[in-house]
Amino acid sequence: MKNESDLENMLSEPSDATRRVLSQTPGDFMVLGAAGKMGPTLCRLVKNAAPDRKVFAVSRFSDPAVKDRLEQSGITVISADLAERQSYTDLPQIPNIYYLVGMKFGSTGNESFTWAMNAYVPALVCEHFRSSRIVALSTGNVHPFTPVTFGGATEEATPDPKGEYAQSCLGRERIFEYFSRKHSIPVVNMRLGYANEPRYGIIVDLTQKILKDEPIDLAMGNVNLIWQGDANDIIAQAISIAEVPARVLNLTGPETVSIRFLATAIGKFLNREVAFTGSEQPTALLFNAARCFEYFGYPRCPLMKMVHRVVDWVASGKTIHNKPTKFQVRDGKF
Ligand SMILES: NC(=O)c1ccc[n+]([C@@H]2O[C@H](COP(=O)([O-])OP(=O)(O)OC[C@H]3O[C@@H](n4cnc5c(N)ncnc54)[C@H](OP(=O)(O)O)[C@@H]3O)[C@@H](O)[C@H]2O)c1
Known part of the structure; x- marks a missing residue:
């Protein structure tokens, strides 16, 4: 791309x-x-x-x-x-x-x-x-x-x-x-x-934070992508x-994706240390798309391919939408 x-x-x-x-x-x-x-x-x-x-x-x-x-x-x-x-x-x-x-x-x-x-x-x-x-x-x-x-x-x-x-x-x-x-x-x-795509989504948000050496908030510790x-x-x-x-x-995607796992994988790709703040809560905004896959099959793009595409794009300084997802929000205020 x-x-x-x-x-x-x-x-x-x-x-x-x-x-x-x-x-x-x-x-x-x-x-x-x-x-x-x-x-x-x-x-x-x-x-x-x-x-x-x-x-x-x-x-x-x-x-x-x-x-x-x-x-x-x-x-x-x-x-x-x-x-x-x-x-x-x-x-x-x-x-x-x-x-x-x-x-x-x-x-x-x-x-x-x-x-x-x-x-x-x-x-x-x-x-x-x-x-x-x-x-x-x-x-x-x-x-x-x-x-x-x-x-x-x-x-x-x-x-x-x-x-x-x-x-x-x-x-x-x-x-x-x-x-x-x-x-x-x-x-x-x-x-x-x-x-998620290279200009918008949680992977863009995490990549930007890691590139700026900002800590990753773990309050919403698990997500679907x-x-x-x-x-x-x-x-x-x-x-x-x-x-x-x-x-x-x-x-949504089939995995429950740990933010700690995702940020660590992005850090490895970028050759950067990742700092975290807060800790995972016992609950998260997660939902199950098994019925959707029964109708339409699994998504064609696996998680790590998505990560590589997005991180590669953001790290090379290409255009992004500059619209953070605010996925960390737990009080519903956007
Ligand atoms: N992207 C995601 O990851 C995501 C996740 C969950 C749910 N969704 C839902 O999926 C839908 C599409 O997502 P999206 O990310 O493409 O949303 P989006 O970027 O907010 O796009 C919606 C578009 O609707 C148009 N619009 C707003 N008010 C309008 C009006 N009064 N008349 C005509 N057009 C109007 C706007 O374009 P103009 O300003 O040009 O009219 C706006 O860009 C949204 O409803 C969102 O709630 C998206």
Whole structure:
């Protein structure tokens, strides 16, 4: 991976299964909230899997460069603020919707806006796209913390979102579920946990800290991680299992990854000593994606390959998003 163009090509590469599933899925595709960290590569992956279909990318496009790059990839771009009811008048009816709109960082101190983005926008979307199938991105943060020996919360665990960001995300799921029941909209609420790529994710955060000789906080001592290319691929395929009433599906990697182990491995790769602060707690925000793997198979990128790709990129000084994940947070304040 020499540059961002190589990287984005890699993150946009569909599996054979996704090519097959999307070619058998009738109609065009639309990604809502397409301009963020995942949207551009998800749009391109869907286009690569179903080149004969239209793929629409809808966002406000706060960064106009993202819009240009999507258009160059054959994606049909629509600028719209999905929090405004009048924006929907011009949005075409598309059978397959991927919903990525979300608000996390800066939510503390901006609670009403957070709730509007995470729990009100879904209502507008469901009213407009009541004849579509929807994969709605949620987050593992709706889960309770579980003992690190438990193998992570399953989809059956009673949600226990900590703080208003996570609570509003449970609100997002409930609104999709409500409209799924009301209008018979097939929906999957996908609880994603930490997509990693060389510009964003926990591995980037740890690598940066180790390069700056800063200690690694062990308070959230265990995590789940997935390569963003695999997350995109599974999200794309999940349109095929949307159902009424809305179903919930965890999406993350198969391992419970110790932060101490991960930071030590990164340190070895960088030839640096790693300092730690605090100690591992008996519980962590962990969840279990076994059901997801039953549907879609294991992720293609194993943990250590992900680590090498990310560390190599960050250590060579290439561009990163500069958006720390704040994975250490235990009080739900982001
Ligand atoms: N990345 C992860 O590791 C991760 C982990 C767990 C869950 N998730 C969930 O997965 C989803 C996608 O993740 P992401 O990392 O790509 O999120 P992201 O970077 O926050 O992207 C979401 C995009 O939605 C667009 N948006 C926000 N408000 C909008 C509005 N009113 N109208 C139209 N577009 C709007 C924004 O682009 P504009 O400013 O251009 O409109 C934003 O960049 C999020 O909902 C997130 O909660 C992600």
